[in-house]
Amino acid sequence: EAGVTQSPTHLIKTRGQQVTLRCSPISGHTSVYWYQQALGLGLQFLLWYDEGEERNRGNFPPRFSGRQFPNYSSELNVNALELEDSALYLCASSGESEGNYGYTFGSGTRLTVV
Amino acid sequence: GDSVTQMEGPVTLSEEAFLTINCTYTATGYPSLFWYVQYPGEGLQLLLKATKADDKGSNKGFEATYRKETTSFHLEKGSVQVSDSAVYFCALSDAGAGSYQLTFGKGTKLSVIP
Numbered sequence: 001e002a003g004v005t006q007s008p009t010h011l012i013k014t015r016g017q018q019v020t021l022r023c024s025p026i027s028g029h030t031s032v033y034w035y036q037q038a039l040g041l042g043l044q045f046l047l048w049y050d051e052g053e054e055r056n057r058g059n060f061p062p063r064f065s066g067r068q069f070p071n072y073s074s075e076l077n078v079n080a081l082e083l084e085d086s087a088l089y090l091c092a093s094s095g096e097s098e099g100n101y102g103y104t105f106g107s108g109t110r111l112t113v114v
Numbered sequence: 115g116d117s118v119t120q121m122e123g124p125v126t127l128s129e130e131a132f133l134t135i136n137c138t139y140t141a142t143g144y145p146s147l148f149w150y151v152q153y154p155g156e157g158l159q160l161l162l163k164a165t166k167a168d169d170k171g172s173n174k175g176f177e178a179t180y181r182k183e184t185t186s187f188h189l190e191k192g193s194v195q196v197s198d199s200a201v202y203f204c205a206l207s208d209a210g211a212g213s214y215q216l217t218f219g220k221g222t223k224l225s226v227i228p
Contacts, residue, residue, distance in 0.1 A: 033215050043158075043203065043218040056215060090157055092216070103148070103207075103216055107157040 002027070004093050004106035012112045013081050021076040021109045025093030031055075032074040033094070033103070034066060038087035046089075049074055081113045116141045120204045120219035127194055127226050135189040135222045137178075137204035145206040147171075147180055147187040148216065152201045161189075161202070194226045 005024045013019050025032050034046040045058040049068035063079040072093075078085055088108045120137040127133060139145065149161040149171070162171030167182035176191045187204060204219040 031214065035216075035218075042220040043216075045215045045217070048215045050214075058215075092158075094214070103160065105150075105158040 004091055004104050006089075006091050006106035006109050008109060009107065010110045010112075012114060015081055015083060015113055017081050018077065018079045019081060019111060021078075021089050021091075021111070022073065023076070023091030023093075023106060024073045025091075026095070026104055029093035029095035029104075030072055031094045032068055032072065033092045034074070034076050035090045035092070036060075036087045037090060037108070038084070041087075043090070047076065078111075083113050086111060086113045116145070116206060116208050116217045118204050118206055118217055118219035120202075120222055122220070122222070123201075124223040124225060127224070129196055129226055129228050130193045131226075133189070133191040133194045133198075133224070135202055135204075135224070137187045137189065137219060139185050139187065139204075139206050141185075141206055141208045143208040145208045147178070148205040148207070149176070149178055149187070149189050150203045150205060150218075152203065152221070154200070158203065194224070196226045196228055199224055199226045 007022045031050040033048050036044045047066050048056040052068050066076040068074045088110050090108045092103045092105045094103045117140045146165045148163045150158040151161045152158050162173045164171040164180035170179045178187050178189045201221045201223045203221045205216045207216050
């Protein structure tokens with residue numbers, strides 16, 4: 001069974017640009033979660049999507065947004081990139097088959113803003 | 115809101131030493147508790163979990179017991195190996211309170227020396 005896949009694995013962007021990160025959940029999982037892991041700041045919750053809708057949002061500015069598609073894959077968009085957006089962005093999925101207690105993480109996208 | 119506090123690192127141990135990483139939590143509901151491990155350059159892997167009081171999660175020689183009376187979920191291993199060197203994150207989800215996303219502690223870096 002394929003795990004959670006994220007793309008791209010690495011990218012470099014210039015301050016002010018926009019970026020889109022992608023996540024494909026485990027087959028059968030309907031929930032997707034996005035986290036930011038910036039150096040020294042631990043894992044910060046960004047967004048939760050379930051059944052195509054945004055269910056919850058962390059304490060991030062509106063330039064962080066996303067969506068979930070009918071096949072449950074998800075995109076995270078970051079507009080007007082700032083240097084402090086440099087981080088590892090992790091996606092996780094979960095499903096009712098695990099009683100929402102099983103969260104499987106992808107390997108992440110390493111974003112560097114210069 | 116929900117929060118997780120875990121001991122600050124880094125922790126350096128000799129091979130075969132006993133490991134304890136303390137974790138305490140605050141939650142409005144009745145959370146599920148998790149330990150995740152992150153090896154260098156990788157995403158997060160679920161190490162173990164417990165979903166109700168007095169449950170003991172265990173995996174790869176690691177153990178943690180859900181203690182509701184002390185709101186704790188300390189991670190232990192009797193004999194660490196060099197291959198256990200990683201960052202360990204304690205986390206909770208509070209689905210009963212409608213908070214399905216994971217809330218993480220800041221992580222504890224463990225280095226095991228031969």
